[in-house]
Amino acid sequence: MRDHSATVLDVANLKTVFNTRDGEVHAVNGVSFYLKPGELLGIVGESGSGKSVTMMSLLKLLPMPPAEIREGQIEFDGRDLRNVSDDDLRRIRGGEIGFVFQDPMTSLNPVFTVGFQLVEPLRLHMGLSKAEARKRAAELLELVGIPDAASRLKDYPHQFSGGMRQRVMIAIALACDPKVLIADEPTTALDVTIQAQILELVKELRQKLGMAIIWITHDLGVIAEIADRVAVMYAGQIVEHAEVKELFANPQHPYTRALLETLPRMGEARAARLPSIDGQPPNLDHAPTHCEFAPRCKHAFTRCRKENPKRFEVNPAHDVACFLAQSGGSTDA
Ligand SMILES: Nc1ncnc2c1ncn2[C@@H]1O[C@H](COP(=O)(O)OP(=O)(O)OP(=O)(O)O)[C@@H](O)[C@H]1O
Ligand code: SF4
Ligand SMILES: [Mg+2]
Known part of the structure; x- marks a missing residue:
């Protein structure tokens, strides 16, 4: 079993609901995960599975209402x-926890220079003077590989290419030496060569700075390359979680297996989006009362339609929420 004292982030049974005019949207349904210092947890799951809402819930970055952490x-x-105060939460956001958002253009402010957007958090969170903050801002741009860094501080986000903007976002997230970096699909919009450069950069920075990282992606190839552990999300739940080698060698959940079956083989081009699998995504208008994957699962049996499976331990490096896996393949229940 894991040692809770050795974690930098520990989330248990998180539930987030949106109260909309059309009723409730149960976006996050009892998510539990942990992160140890210096490690990289990959999160994968199809669109709408609750990856972003889970991460935004941690720092109350969602509009509340309609969102409610239940x-x-x-x-x-x-x-x-x-239960921390709003002031403490502000200090943690962008300070101790860095966030790279899914869409760089909505999170970089188009009306301020990149220099200003780097200097502000440095002054706010690190208490640096203006001159110190500008020096550090230039160092950060250099660290993420932006050529001619000092002179680019006066440029606006639109003056950077897509790949360079993504680097700027990473520099901002890294500005205050975060203990944890949360990167929400930071490379999806980029072409393959630039994606590879950003991944190399993150691997390098992780070694240099020793922070823990949560990396959300649709790309299982990226997970295989950079993650220590991986959590697979479906319908606002973690349905499988394992050390990365174990997950690829011994996937247990039919959803994970379906994802892995659609992975391109060595030498084939990598898919930028998660391959789609047959069937409709789940309806989130209710909290799960049964296995939400059942309508798309070729192995579904009676119990799957009556009860929501809990995660159980396959071995200390691996757990899964599936009755079939739990019963060792028997569908008698
Ligand atoms: N403001 C909101 N109001 C109502 N529902 C919302 C709101 N924001 C998100 N949702 C719903 O919450 C669910 C989870 O969304 P989330 O953005 O976390 O998915 P995701 O896994 O990050 O998907 P993607 O891979 O497309 O980024 C979705 O059904 C989404 O429609
Ligand atoms: S619990 Fe049942 S329906 Fe759900 S994934 Fe497992 S076998 Fe399929
Ligand atoms: Mg998302």
Whole structure:
């Protein structure tokens, strides 16, 4: 079993609901995961599976209302994030936890220079003077591989290419030496060569700075390359979680297996989006009462339509929420 004292982030039974005019949207349905210092957790799952809402819930980055965190514990570096003051939460956001958002153009402010957007958090969170902050800002742009860094501080986001903008986002997220970096599909919009460069950069920075990383992606190839552990999400739940080698060698959940079956083989071009599997995505208008994957699962049996499977341990490096896996292949129940 894992040692809770050795985690930098520990999330238990997180539930986030949107209260909309058309009723409730159960986006996150009891998510639990942990992150140890210096490690990289990959999160994968099809569109709408709750990856972004889970991460935004941690730092209350969602509009509330309509969002409501209904349940759960979020422990970051020994502090209970559900009960810290707004001031402390602001200090943690962009300070101790860096966030690279899914869409760089909505998170970089087009009306401020990149220099200003780097200098502000450095002054706010690190208490640096203007001159110190400008020096550090140039160092950060250099660190993420932007040529001629010092002179680019005065440029606006639209003056950077897509790949360079993504580097700027990473520089901003890294500005205050975060203990945890959360990167939400940071490379999806980029072409393959630039994606590869950003991945190399992250691997390098991780070694240099020793931070823990959560990397959300549709690309299982990326997960295989950079993650230590991986969590597979479906219908706002983690349905399988394992060390990365174990997951690829011994996938247990039919959803994970379907994803892996559609992976391109060595030498084939990598898909930028998660390959789609047959059937409709789940309806999130209710909290799960049965296995939400059942309508798309070729192995579904009676129990799957009556009860929602809990995660059970396959071995200390691997757990899965599936009755078939739990029963060792028997469908008698
Ligand atoms: N403001 C909102 N109001 C209502 N529902 C929302 C809102 N934001 C997100 N949702 C719903 O929450 C669910 C989870 O969304 P989320 O953005 O976390 O998915 P995701 O896994 O990040 O998908 P993607 O891979 O497309 O980024 C989706 O059904 C989405 O429609
Ligand atoms: S619990 Fe049943 S329906 Fe759900 S994934 Fe497992 S076998 Fe399929
Ligand atoms: Mg998302």
